[in-house]
Amino acid sequence: MNSSAPIGVFDSGVGGLTVVREIMRQIPNERIVYFGDTARVPYGSKSKETVTRYSAQIVRFLKQQDVKAIVVACNTASAYAMDEIERESEIPVIGVVKPGAKAAIDATKNGRIGVIGTEATIGSQIYTRYIQEQDNSAEVMGKACPLFVPLVEEGLLNDPVTDEIAMRYLSSLIDSGIDTLILGCTHYPLIRAAVGRVMGEGVTLVNPAYETARELRELLETEDMLNRSKPGLGVDRYRFFVSDAAEKFIRFANSIIKYGILSAKIINIEEY
């Protein structure tokens, strides 16, 4: 495998760009091919079968782009489809759930960890499983927060309505005495401040994006696949693909990532 090949990153839509942002920060020499499934977003309210079928199509598309590794930058896809993706892929695959679970175990002092995410991610209990595999004394409390993604997409990042909804979703987690909370959906780092206000300073917020980028860097080092040469600033360095609504994607992307994103190509993902 060519170490100058790009990393493939995918998400149900724009949220995975918070993972791209971390990869750009931590391993800036890497080239990236991003796919956002904006025609079929969201995944978080859909079934395991559907999310797995969608993820398999995207992995086929990314492999055609000759990526050297794949990052599943979507908690729902990581929760539902990792086994299937790993089985079908000869190249390394990293999801966001395992790194997020690991970071939470490192962060907690009282062994009580909260997780917030989509209905799918929370219903799958995947964080609980990964955490308890590594520390079977840990207690994990999950809470689905279906309105957080629409609130983020509506731009209500610092808004009394978001705080009110956060208060309702999070009050049971506060009562349960957790000291660590995993932001188990790639949109949630964008309302980190609101979640922090509600949870209070005593609770550490874990963003799996950071830990995922770190694990990716370690993996590439171990496998001697880091890109040693600094790529030029041409269009080929970062490429963005979506299944719909490219203009809207570009606007949102530029609000998350400082690198000026000028174009995103629409592909028909159902053909893969």
Place this chain on the structure above:
Amino acid sequence: MNSSAPIGVFDSGVGGLTVVREIMRQIPNERIVYFGDTARVPYGSKSKETVTRYSAQIVRFLKQQDVKAIVVACNTASAYAMDEIERESEIPVIGVVKPGAKAAIDATKNGRIGVIGTEATIGSQIYTRYIQEQDNSAEVMGKACPLFVPLVEEGLLNDPVTDEIAMRYLSSLIDSGIDTLILGCTHYPLIRAAVGRVMGEGVTLVNPAYETARELRELLETEDMLNRSKPGLGVDRYRFFVSDAAEKFIRFANSIIKYGILSAKIINIEEY
């Protein structure tokens, strides 16, 4: 065409069931085949090309069910794909936009009409076009309300948060002096009370579902296609299909429709 054949009704998800409810009330003898595209919901934030492709697949599926007419019970699909669907279909097709526009013209006294809907429906200006075709002196004010659908799906039908969001979305419509407001998305009749509280008693709320069912009845009468025999209560009277998450669909459906919905079949709509 066999007059005892069913009516085909489709929507991006569950919202179209508010139209089904009206059809059941107004022409109870009719059989219905419903399709909800729960694997690709929502449509309201997606492009015209994508919504048209999805709609065409669904029309092909419904035609295989030998329906005698098709109701596009989704404002976004009606806004984007009606021309294409009518071109491809030999059977009568009714959308929700034209009947909704007509009802608003009948209702307004001061000629100032508001429309709320998804980003797609409002951006298409389809209501404005239909209204002004019939009354070119009418003024039409549109406002996209992206959070209404997630709020409905989260069950916050009568809730201070929904009222607060409604106040923000609707304040410019109140200021503009409209006396009639079209609920231009099939989810919105479910928060009719909240919208009514914000708009006040002086504003008539128009639910296109009612007018759509009335137009369907008239069409079937004119074409002599009304089902004259009362069908039995067997499973064949109302049939429900979805592209994902049947259990969740059934729960939601039973909260909208009094007829006890026991099953919904999952099909892979991408194959049509």
